[in-house]
Amino acid sequence: MSLLKPRGTYHHGNLEEALIGAATQMVRTNGAEHLSLRAVAAEVGVSPSAAYHYYPDKDSLIAGVGKELFERLADLQEAASSKFPSKNAKGARARFRALGMGYFEWAVSEPNLFRLMFGGYCSIDFADAQFKRQETRAWNLLCSCLDDLEKYGAIDPKIRPYGELLAWSTVHGASALIIEGHLPKDSFSAVLDGLELMMGIRQR
Amino acid sequence: MSLLKPRGTYHHGNLEEALIGAATQMVRTNGAEHLSLRAVAAEVGVSPSAAYHYYPDKDSLIAGVGKELFERLADLQEAASSKFPSKNAKGARARFRALGMGYFEWAVSEPNLFRLMFGGYCSIDFADAQFKRQETRAWNLLCSCLDDLEKYGAIDPKIRPYGELLAWSTVHGASALIIEGHLPKDSFSAVLDGLELMMGIRQR
DNA sequence: TCCAAATCTGAACGATGTGCAGATTATTGT
DNA sequence: ACAATAATCTGCACATCGTTCAGATTTGGA
Structure with missing residues (x-):
């Protein structure tokens, strides 16, 4: 239509x-x-x-846009995730990288939409079921990726409990700082390298 | 006046x-x-x-506000930094934590100002000398803290090259996600714990 | 003291978010 | 098939906003 x-x-x-x-x-x-x-x-x-x-007002319209964007981001993460089977350490590692890269590429290719989602521009009702479902969906993708890494012994077990929190914070922070111009664009792959190194994420 | x-x-x-x-x-x-x-x-x-x-317009006024805020943040970091002498591993570690905590507490106590600085609300001229100086000042505080940690053997040398990038990204990302309500407030200390653990930051 | 520069006012214009009365169309019940 | 009711949309109005511009007021230097 x-x-x-x-x-x-x-x-x-x-x-x-x-x-x-x-x-x-x-x-x-x-x-x-x-x-x-x-x-x-x-x-x-x-x-x-x-x-x-x-x-009821302009803010609600923007919030509506935001809600849909979180769905799009979760879809993106799902697509990136399903490209890498994660049946072994190598796959899990590739999936981890794809999740991080997907997040960053979304931010860089659509900075205005990324800002709308995370910059306080839209006042989404966080109790809203639809929103909650999408954010949980993306979060679970990250969790299960880390679970796989753990299963294949491809992540430092001491770090594992902090995994989701650290991965999201780091990837999100780097993405945000880069699109606002505080860090150069090409520094993201270094961030991801460092993150994997720190978390003891390795093949095999 | x-x-x-x-x-x-x-x-x-x-x-x-x-x-x-x-x-x-x-x-x-x-x-x-x-x-x-x-x-x-x-x-x-x-x-x-x-x-x-x-x-010349409203945006410039907001940019002026932003420029001053970056100075305030650098001052804050400097104050937090100078509280901890960093004459040994323990001091360097305390300084690292104070820098991270200071950043987060600033974000949490002044979310609207933090958003103005980092949320794309103000279009600061990044070539502006005054701004550059303040951002460099804060960056250097982080760098010298990491240098100290390295000097006292209190950081994983493999991680050291990624130190500034990872620390800023992680702390900034967690702060941003928390003030926007995507993560609970009390998760920040866990982020910092995990970050120190990952970077091999330890006393002695 | 007088002139030029710096600083501020007042009125105006177009655009914006929003409320309200009413017009138009769709749907439902008989 | 038709009337009543609900859903959807328009037109107009209002206050507020960013911005411009001509001119008023003050300051400082020759």
Whole structure:
């Protein structure tokens, strides 16, 4: 179903999703801080007030965008994850790297969307079931990867309890610092190298 | 010198700094996304246009706030650093922990200011000398701490080359994820424990 | 003392988020 | 098939915002 309302019609037919779609696109290119509700409505071919039937205010619309983005990120992680079978130490290690790299590449390729998710631009209700499910899904991918590494003796067992926390913090921190220009882009692979070294992640 | 212009006067006398001060305070409590140039001017007792004599637009004012905040953070790190002499392994370790804790506590106690600095809200000119100096100052504190740890054999030499990158990324990432509600507040000490463990940072 | 530079005001413009009354279309019950 | 009701959308209005610009006020130097 199209995002733009056919002219001559009164009902859009798909407004809620169309608004999210247009808003996502506009945040993607202009940044969340420059998003205009009126521009989103115009893009979709609808009056500004129409949006208020689905979202009580602009912040809620942005939160809606955010919720969808967490789903996209979890999908990305799942795709990266499923590329590497992880039936042995080598596979688990490749999966770990793919998860980190996927996270970083998402951040670098879509900095405005990444900022929207993690920069305090959107006030998602953290009790929201849909959101919780997506974040848990991504978190579990990381956990099971670490579990595999442990199973194959490919991670320092002393470090294992800190694994999820450290991996996410480090990868997220490096990604954030890089897209904001505080660290050079090419430093990420070094971060990942260092992280694997520190965690005792090795083949075999 | 006061921030509010005495009524009955025409010239403020200290507008540039007063604007930054008022803006900082308002960002601190309301967040950068809700900062109003007009409100800042009113707070200082001046017409909105007056600000344009010192800052070409609102973004520049926010950037000015940001620049000052990086100075404040470097000061904080310096204070935390100088509390721990680092004349031996134990001291160097305490200093490392103080640097990490100081960074985190700053983030947690002033989330809106932290977001302004690192969330893409302010477009600081990274070539700006004043900014560069402050960021370098903080970076050097971390480097010399790691150097000390190395000197006293209190860090895994294999890890040392990745030290600054990993420490900053991890501490920053955990801080950011925590203030945005993605991780519980009390997880930070675990992150720091894990980081020290991973880096082979130990007493003696 | 007088002139130039620095500093600030006031009014104005277009754009924005949001509320509300009412118009238009879809859906449901009979 | 038709009427009543709900869902959806429009148009207008209002306050606020960032920004511009002509001009008022003050300061400092020759």
